[in-house]
Amino acid sequence: MSTLRIDREAADGAIVRRPGFGLLRALRQGPLFAGAAAVLVLLVLIAVFAPLIAPYDPDAVDLTATLAGSSSEHLLGADQSGRDILSRVIHGARTGLLGPLLVVGISTFLGIAIGVAAAWRGGWIDAMLSRSMDLIFAFPGMLVAILFVAVFGSGLTAPVIAMSVAYTPYVGRLVRSIAGQEKARPYIESYRVQGWSGWTICVRHLIPNITPTVLAQSAINFGYALMDLAALSYLGFGVQPPDSDWGSMINEGQAALLQDAMLPSFAPGLCIVVAVVAFGIVGEGIADRVAKRER
Amino acid sequence: MRMLRSVAAVAVMAAAVAGCSGGSNDSAKPAGGFKISPDTPAAKGNVPSVTWSLYAEPQTLDYLYAWDFPINTVLANVCEQFLRTTPDMKIEPGLAASYTNPDPLTWVYELRPGVTFHDGTPMTSADAVASLKRHMDPELASAWGTAFRNVASIDATGPLQVTIRLNKPDALLNSLLAASPGTVESAASIAKAGKDYGNPQGGVNCTGPYSLDKWTAGDSIVLAKNPNYWDPKLAPKNDRFKFVFIQDPAARVNALLSGSVDGGYTVPSNAYGRLLNSPQGKLYFGPGTGAYLLGVTNMQGPMGDPRTRQALSMAIDRPGLIKAAAGGYATDAKSLLPITAWGLAPDRAQGYYATLPPIGQDLAAARKLVTESGAANRKIVLATSVLAPEISVSSTAIQAAGKSIGLDIELKTVTPDAYTALFTDPEARKGIDLVVTNGYTNTPDPLEFYESFVTGAFANYGNYSNPEYDKLYDQAAATADAGARSDLTAKLQEIAARDLVSIPLFEQPSNLFMNKRITGATVSSAALYWPWAATVGAAG
Numbered sequence: 001m002s003t004l005r006i007d008r009e010a011a012d013g014a015i016v017r018r019p020g021f022g023l024l025r026a027l028r029q030g031p032l033f034a035g036a037a038a039v040l041v042l043l044v045l046i047a048v049f050a051p052l053i054a055p056y057d058p059d060a061v062d063l064t065a066t067l068a069g070s071s072s073e074h075l076l077g078a079d080q081s082g083r084d085i086l087s088r089v090i091h092g093a094r095t096g097l098l099g100p101l102l103v104v105g106i107s108t109f110l111g112i113a114i115g116v117a118a119a120w121r122g123g124w125i126d127a128m129l130s131r132s133m134d135l136i137f138a139f140p141g142m143l144v145a146i147l148f149v150a151v152f153g154s155g156l157t158a159p160v161i162a163m164s165v166a167y168t169p170y171v172g173r174l175v176r177s178i179a180g181q182e183k184a185r186p187y188i189e190s191y192r193v194q195g196w197s198g199w200t201i202c203v204r205h206l207i208p209n210i211t212p213t214v215l216a217q218s219a220i221n222f223g224y225a226l227m228d229l230a231a232l233s234y235l236g237f238g239v240q241p242p243d244s245d246w247g248s249m250i251n252e253g254q255a256a257l258l259q260d261a262m263l264p265s266f267a268p269g270l271c272i273v274v275a276v277v278a279f280g281i282v283g284e285g286i287a288d289r290v291a292k293r294e295r
Numbered sequence: 296m297r298m299l300r301s302v303a304a305v306a307v308m309a310a311a312v313a314g315c316s317g318g319s320n321d322s323a324k325p326a327g328g329f330k331i332s333p334d335t336p337a338a339k340g341n342v343p344s345v346t347w348s349l350y351a352e353p354q355t356l357d358y359l360y361a362w363d364f365p366i367n368t369v370l371a372n373v374c375e376q377f378l379r380t381t382p383d384m385k386i387e388p389g390l391a392a393s394y395t396n397p398d399p400l401t402w403v404y405e406l407r408p409g410v411t412f413h414d415g416t417p418m419t420s421a422d423a424v425a426s427l428k429r430h431m432d433p434e435l436a437s438a439w440g441t442a443f444r445n446v447a448s449i450d451a452t453g454p455l456q457v458t459i460r461l462n463k464p465d466a467l468l469n470s471l472l473a474a475s476p477g478t479v480e481s482a483a484s485i486a487k488a489g490k491d492y493g494n495p496q497g498g499v500n501c502t503g504p505y506s507l508d509k510w511t512a513g514d515s516i517v518l519a520k521n522p523n524y525w526d527p528k529l530a531p532k533n534d535r536f537k538f539v540f541i542q543d544p545a546a547r548v549n550a551l552l553s554g555s556v557d558g559g560y561t562v563p564s565n566a567y568g569r570l571l572n573s574p575q576g577k578l579y580f581g582p583g584t585g586a587y588l589l590g591v592t593n594m595q596g597p598m599g600d601p602r603t604r605q606a607l608s609m610a611i612d613r614p615g616l617i618k619a620a621a622g623g624y625a626t627d628a629k630s631l632l633p634i635t636a637w638g639l640a641p642d643r644a645q646g647y648y649a650t651l652p653p654i655g656q657d658l659a660a661a662r663k664l665v666t667e668s669g670a671a672n673r674k675i676v677l678a679t680s681v682l683a684p685e686i687s688v689s690s691t692a693i694q695a696a697g698k699s700i701g702l703d704i705e706l707k708t709v710t711p712d713a714y715t716a717l718f719t720d721p722e723a724r725k726g727i728d729l730v731v732t733n734g735y736t737n738t739p740d741p742l743e744f745y746e747s748f749v750t751g752a753f754a755n756y757g758n759y760s761n762p763e764y765d766k767l768y769d770q771a772a773a774t775a776d777a778g779a780r781s782d783l784t785a786k787l788q789e790i791a792a793r794d795l796v797s798i799p800l801f802e803q804p805s806n807l808f809m810n811k812r813i814t815g816a817t818v819s820s821a822a823l824y825w826p827w828a829a830t831v832g833a834a835g
Contacts, residue, residue, distance in 0.1 A: 241679070
């Protein structure tokens with residue numbers, strides 16, 4: 001990595017490489033952070049290996065087992081259609097994580113591009129991009145998503161595109177702010193003096209330097225996006241049955257509450273809460289670490 | 296006319312009703328273990344007001360479009376028809392005190408004297424004629440327009456006499472005058488309200504035991520007692536009847552249990568357990584006139600091949616479906632209509648039913664049929680909704696059943712409103728092959744239901760067309776004698792069962808919950824047209 005920075009500890013003038021985020025350093029963030037990170041790793045592993053670890057086909061209907069309680073056959077019981085809840089929760093981790101990953105990936109990419117362009121070029125480009133982001137802010141993300149679903153149909157694609165658009169200004173504003181500060185730093189000026197192009201400076205130096213802060217925000221956004229997409233699925237606009245999805249499982253399971261069966265809705269609900277809290281803790285932890293470094 | 300509905304309610308009860316001797320008032324306790332009766336204990340006194348839950352707000356109170364639960368449940372107490380459908384599914388005189396059929400092409404109705412509309416103006420034959428003719432106005436697109444397709448003229452042939460002349464014999468029209476097609480509204484009010492007729496601004500002005508007092512869009516409809524109601528037998532036992540709209544099933548059940556509403560029809564089947572065990576009130580089951588069906592909405596697609604329909608029918612685990620989707624409170628459906636729907640000839644219905652082929656699960660035979668029909672690699676779209684567990688769970692089970700025999704059934708989840716639109720808007724049905732629905736008849740004449748599969752009928756959603764069926768229907772419609780018409784209708788039933796124009800799933804009883812404060816409402820599906828609210832009064 002070519003990015004260099006004069007650290008407080010290196011006030012003697014030595015130029016040191018900006019530290020990254022090694023696993024050990026991450027774990028030193030505290031037990032809460034470590035626990036949350038472990039939960040996320042576990043969720044990712046569950047999502048990746050879902051077909052191997054799920055005890056049943058998540059879509060397998062067994063009408064004789066409708067609303068079966070917890071047992072050795074069905075650890076979390078069965079839903080109204082007799083489908084194994086544990087298997088559906090495990091497979092639900094796939095859509096539960098894939099959707100937010102796409103939203104965060106796209107919104108982070110677009111947000112960085114827009115934010116850096118606005119900060120670097122300034123002037124009317126900054127004004128135009130900033131006002132555009134304000135305009136998008138004016139529309140609630142869920143509303144945009146429902147509109148997209150109405151136009152393009154339900155499923156994962158339309159909500160992901162809509163939520164990506166909705167989340168882009170959050171990243172864009174942050175990036176514009178910190179990129180503006182970074183642009184004013186001496187090392188950027190020195191590269192310009194040496195004749196480096198703005199594109200090269202941004203891609204090779206500025207963006208890598210602001211990445212930790214953006215990643216911290218993205219981790220937090222991941223939790224929010226997960227919640228939003230689950231809400232859309234809950235409302236019937238997202239992932240469609242019979243595909244396993246935590247949001248749609250809560251929707252399907254809530255009818256069972258009238259029959260005193262909690263697990264069909266409680267289990268996926270708990271998964272959403274755990275994932276959102278874990279992403280929030282990890283995001284905050286990263287942000288704290290970035291702030292400490294900046295100090 | 297047959298109605299296919301997206302609601303989780305009206306309902307049925309075939310085997311159960313078999314024990315109920317087709318429309319009798321006697322209670323019955325079928326094998327399912329739940330008691331079926333059209334009645335609840337009579338009210339012992341009056342109550343000042345009643346609050347009732349509706350699962351949705353009516354889109355209008357215009358009788359032209361009264362063909363769904365919310366609107367009919369309200370309108371049954373406000374507007375009346377030429378004839379009346381009683382709780383035990385019989386047709387009796389309504390606003391028409393009598394009628395004659397001097398020749399196959401002429402029906403003459405003598406209206407009841409001394410009946411006034413809610414605004415105090417007297418009902419005349421001119422009002423009746425204007426009301427009926429609205430159905431024939433193509434610009435108004437009445438949901439009941441096809442009922443009048445054989446009508447040549449409707450005339451006021453006396454101050455209280457209406458004569459309907461037909462182009463060809465059509466006895467079904469007379470039966471349908473006990474349903475929405477026979478509604479009489481003030482002609483002056485229709486003209487005055489114009490396009491606002493039936494909406495919260497324009498309201499309605501009919502002759503029923505209640506008048507429309509206030510309609511707060513999105514919240515409630517309040518009916519007020521009609522002090523000048525013509526029928527003393529049905530003089531309201533309450534002064535004010537308020538309908539509140541509660542879409543969420545859990546919220547509706549909680550409202551019933553908490554006492555914030557006094558009662559409601561069509562409670563969700565997954566709440567039966569809680570409501571049956573509640574000390575706050577009582578859950579009643581009554582004979583219905585319909586069944587849950589898998590409707591074929593596209594006969595041009597893979598489901599157009601009868602072998603594919605047969606295969607899917609043979610793959611469905613109906614006992615499992617009853618347990619999972621209806622909480623066990625239903626029975627196998629052998630036909631598209633239960634025995635109780637045959638109010639026209641209840642003594643013959645059992646015999647008609649016995650001739651139908653049995654429906655059972657046979658996966659091996661079903662797979663063979665799928666191979667023969669070549670439907671294995673073709674996508675079949677099944678619309679579903681969270682509107683009711685009967686729909687969502689059945690859809691999931693049907694998809695799984697299809698998968699087990701090699702059919703590629705894709706679920707398409709739509710919103711409750713969009714689901715309802717499937718039954719009114721052909722555009723909404725585009726790309727949809729199947730839909731789980733509740734089919735029922737509005738009148739005791741089952742021919743009304745089987746009319747749905749006549750070529751070009753409004754409710755022929757899949758555009759099924761069979762000249763043999765059409766010819767037989769014409770013959771039945773032209774037969775005035777109820778018994779002979781029933782025999783012909785039974786033949787239509789046989790063809791519908793053979794061709795599986797819709798696939799029967801299960802029959803579910805109608806239901807009603809009332810808290811311990813009130814009693815007296817009918818549990819029968821006749822509540823769609825019978826002024827049931829008038830008999831609701833104090834329980835003790």
